[in-house]
Amino acid sequence: MRLRIDLSYDGGAFHGWARQPGLRTVQGVLEDTLAMLLRLPAGDTPRVTVAGRTDTGVHALGQVCHVDIAQEILDSCIGHMNVNGVQALHRRLMHVLPDDIAIQSVSIAPEGFDARFSALDRTYVYRISDAGRPVDPRMRGFVLAVSDTLDCDLMNQAAAMTIGLHDFGSFATPNPGGTTIREVKRAHWDRIGVSALAPSTSDDAGWMVPTVESGLVCFTIVADAFAHNMVRSLVNACVQVGRGRKTLDWFNHKMDEPIREGSTGPIAACGLTLEHVEYPQDDQLAVRAAAIRAKRTLE
Structure with missing residues (x-):
């Protein structure tokens, strides 16, 4: 079973x-x-x-x-x-x-289910506290703190370049016999506003409790699969652009020339969480598993 x-x-x-x-x-x-x-x-x-x-x-x-x-x-x-x-x-x-x-x-598990090969896509989120703001102690193990103020607009322009089928060789290492070709379906940066939960009383003067992600900068990426170190390396490259240390032209060049080098290594692991794995309908599980086992190309 x-x-x-x-x-x-x-x-x-x-x-x-x-x-x-x-x-x-x-x-x-x-x-x-x-x-x-x-x-x-x-x-x-x-x-x-x-x-x-x-x-x-x-x-x-x-x-x-x-x-x-x-x-x-x-x-x-x-x-x-x-x-x-x-x-x-x-x-x-x-x-x-x-x-x-x-x-x-x-x-x-339904007939044909394979946790790895039947998956349609995986969603990761990377959480950052920027501008030197203190990290909520409850979130200290799940958030990276940086002193610079990040430019989310520039980082989103970089992230947009990753969407689609690409060779991410600049940002990942393949498994033996594998490939760094992956399809990114969504990739975006969001600065979370200081959102709050409504008080349990109808009194508008009551205290509004902020949510734990208030003020954080979060990167959400969805892809059919990820190569080794791919998410953290993409985050690091985007953050370098958001800090003003690298340009969008540099990022674009890394997408066009999939060659790994020192400036595209992975950022700290602590801010990264695998949030969700999506699967097809039960009658498509075995079909999906068979298709994904085939070695990918850009064609």
Whole structure:
């Protein structure tokens, strides 16, 4: 049986998603916990496939993964609970996993579902506090603070150049045998106004509670997939333009000539969050997975 697991995590204390010997990773913690809950023999750890491998320090609000588990093994974790095996596993995961991982849901995956290859697109948001403003202490692990005042108009002109099918070789490194060609569907910068939540009373003189993102500069990017370090490198390049250290012509040249060099390296991981993964209708899952496995070209 293939299960879909939707989860969130604070990436600050993880060395990324992918399992690495001797390091704490999200995949490692999740797979080891599944093996323990399902009472699997040593060395028989279940393999979890994820929609998007996040780097060290990167967070996730809407990460998705899948795992294949035999029905009889899944049912073994029910114990004395009056629920089915899927519900029992969800409850036990929530109880056992550390506080920096939250399981949003566990469900039986539709036929043809592959967390990685069936995805239509992924949405990331990068959050910055600029102009030397202090970061809300509650958000300190999820926001990058910079001293310069960023020019959102210039950064949006740069971001607009990324939309469409391009080779992002200036901003990413391919996996072995892979490519840096990706299709960006949306990319934009927004300065969040000092928005507020209405008071719980009808008295207009009541205190208006500001939302936690008030005053931040946020970059939202949606693409069918992302190459290694692509989002953080694009953010860094846009920020250099927004600071006045690089020009729009420089950014355009980097888009036209996909060659990696020092000035287009990744910005700090702390401000980046994987917000959402989108999938097609159930009857299109296998078709999408087959299509995305093909190596991409610009033609």
